[in-house]
Amino acid sequence: MLTAALRKELLLQWRSRSQMMAVFVFGAAALLLFSFAIGPNTEALRTFSAGFLWLGLLLSSTLTLAESFHAEMENRALEGLLLLPSNPHALYYGKAIANWLQLAVLGVALVPVMVVLYDAGTTQLLNLLLIIVLGTAGLSAPGTLYAAMTAQLKAKQMILPLLLFPLIVPALLASVKATSFAILGDPMGQATSWIVLLLAFDLIYWSLCGVLFRLVVEE
Amino acid sequence: MNQGVVTGGWEFVWAAYSLTAAMFLIYGVSLFLRRKGAKHDQRH
């Protein structure tokens, strides 16, 4: 049941991959604008590159998350899905995993942009990948829950970030700190504790939001 | 600041106390006004 839901989500995403391209361009444009806001100060740009990357990802996520329930809102497909003898958990986790994948791919795609714009290269690529995977998981779990809620509203574009942004502050802090250590160096080995915090955040929210999802979509 | 001792600063103290009092007062008044409005709606 979960695999069926996941397959459907990934298929939907593959079919709308041109939208993914647009979101990538949005993210890259955001990173570019951040560099203009700081100015040609290479030291500052490098120091804050992790922050910019994650801010860019966060802003892009409002686009991808809001869109993720678009298909379900047409022709009342959501109700139809819930009437099937499948459980809402499969629907939630299928969506959340698909959103996670989408954001992780976006994150990885934005890394070269970051490297070029901010001179923020790093050799710790596996580490960076781990942080992106865990960080985007932290965005995706609550994001999918709130997307399900706000998709049913008229003002969805406004409300989703309003609800999501305060919530994911710990995940954002941890991701930025860990990424920063990967780029700028980590003499005292502090990155691990941030990654552990990220992991804890992910575990808590992937379970909590899964439990609460049913309440948010039933009539 | 000398030797880590803060001198004076009464204006901050007054600011904090009056802000607190003002916010509680304004909120209380807003509750009364809204209560009148809600009761009025109920009549219909």
Add this chain to the structure above:
Amino acid sequence: MEMPRVSTSRTPYVLLALGVACLLTGSYFGLFVAPAEEYMGNVQRIMYVHVPTAWNWMLSVLFAFGCAVVFLFKNDMNWDARLEAGLEVGALMAFLLCCQGAIWAKPTWGVWWDWDPRLTSTAVLLFSLLGIVALRHFVDDPVKRAIWSAVATIVASIDLPIVYMSVKWWNSLHQQQSTPQTVSSQFHLPLRVNAFGVLFLMIGFLMLRSRIAAMRLQHELAAPPVLTGEEAGELA
């Protein structure tokens, strides 16, 4: 599902009066009777409003969380009315707390804002609460609104300790701030009296605000008027 009831007891008014009386007494003691603190001088007197506000704010958040959980289990709209009150009062107190904190910070730390874990966590939760209040405004169906705000409140409440911990961690890598950890006995009286003062005020506010919410819910959930035979005939 339980329909909302509007209470008419006098208790909130009594509590408000008691609260004001306590606050006036406690503040008098705090401002004019208690001695100035050793290092912070008179500025430290802000503690007599700031700490009571902080304690009661945490209670209001706990209250909102409790209402959300109870509502989801019991499906009783009275708990949604109380949740509405808890969210608003919680947001008010969080905002007040941030302002008081900034006013205290300026003379003691030299800046209006700092990334102190408590200030930061409070600000984050303030935005969370405002977001949920905004959500309520955009949902017309009262039952959906109740369920969604309960879910959002639970999610935000569970986040609060995580935010606090992560900011504390983050903050400890930058600088240490000193705040009065031990409070000597001379300072106890105004602190306690004001704490009760804010508590009584807060409970009074919560009760009154719940009534307003319950009244509106009654209005929204009321069945449409039954037509008499004549009126029904006219429509046919």
